[in-house]
Amino acid sequence: MAKIVCILVCVAFSAPLAASGQASPAGAEPPAREKPAEPAAKKKPLLKPAPPTPIAIEKQELGDPEPWNPAWDRLIEKALPADLLSPERERQVRSLCPRFKYLSDADRRAFWAYFFQALAGAEAGLEPTADVRHKEPAVAVIDPVTHRVARQEGLLQLAYMDSERYDCDFDWQKDKDLPEHDPAKTILEPRNNLLCGINILENQIVTRHKPLLSGSSYWVTLRPGTYGFQHFMKQMANEPASCGVPRVRRRWPWRRRQTPLSEAVNQTRTPTAPAGAQGAALPAPAAAAESPGERASANH
Numbered sequence: 001m002a003k004i005v006c007i008l009v010c011v012a013f014s015a016p017l018a019a020s021g022q023a024s025p026a027g028a029e030p031p032a033r034e035k036p037a038e039p040a041a042k043k044k045p046l047l048k049p050a051p052p053t054p055i056a057i058e059k060q061e062l063g064d065p066e067p068w069n070p071a072w073d074r075l076i077e078k079a080l081p082a083d084l085l086s087p088e089r090e091r092q093v094r095s096l097c098p099r100f101k102y103l104s105d106a107d108r109r110a111f112w113a114y115f116f117q118a119l120a121g122a123e124a125g126l127e128p129t130a131d132v133r134h135k136e137p138a139v140a141v142i143d144p145v146t147h148r149v150a151r152q153e154g155l156l157q158l159a160y161m162d163s164e165r166y167d168c169d170f171d172w173q174k175d176k177d178l179p180e181h182d183p184a185k186t187i188l189e190p191r192n193n194l195l196c197g198i199n200i201l202e203n204q205i206v207t208r209h210k211p212l213l214s215g216s217s218y219w220v221t222l223r224p225g226t227y228g229f230q231h232f233m234k235q236m237a238n239e240p241a242s243c244g245v246p247r248v249r250r251r252w253p254w255r256r257r258q259t260p261l262s263e264a265v266n267q268t269r270t271p272t273a274p275a276g277a278q279g280a281a282l283p284a285p286a287a288a289a290e291s292p293g294e295r296a297s298a299n300h
Helices: 002-017 054-061 069-079 085-092 105-125 190-207 227-238 261-266 291-297
Strands: 132-135 151-153
Touching: 054 227, 069 105, 069 190, 085 190, 105 190, 105 227, 151 261
Parallel strands: none
Antiparallel strands: 132 151
């Protein structure tokens, strides 16, 4: 009788324990643990093609099948840092894109892609291997990396000294024995040149809090009032319409007109040269580039 009572008591106590998960029948598998949620995949940015600049259209009409590689637009749009895409940049950018704050992420990326295409058009005529060296003693400076007279090279007319200042992927040790216009030079590779330009612009706008068009810009083509600035503004003629009419056009003669792109190109063929200068049909690298001395003084 005592054994029966003991068995009944044990069964009574073990039942609730089994129900609560503290005990399980012999041979039963423990409940499976829930797997932690996997992190969501990083969303790829939506990219929009940028319009062609007037110089790109003209080069195509003259027989160049691809004066500006669309892959360069995609490279720029993907590489843009978040601070250059932020609506907070509206104050620095509004001179060229008044509606920047209200644009979608894709439209902001397209604006920057077009901006760099226009800058490359004004600086180097869209030629990846273009370069210029200033020999005048008043403006020639020694590049601390090459220990030679500084030379501006590539789509955005940059120098080897920029590799140290702006963390650019230029390797003088690899390039020093290559021919001057060898596309294999690290400074002439469009990817390296354009990514360096993004770093330089981020420094100007975000770090130094300077506007996009500034008298102390790295590029003289972004300094209002200079001859190089005229070339740049002509290349901005076809910027994305979503930006609105650039405010800078209110103070300069290149106002947006509702004209076909072919007519816009014709308007860029006869720029007015300052007194004593010989006008060029298209912006040449030497006409648009600033001296190393000017850049050095602007960046310090």
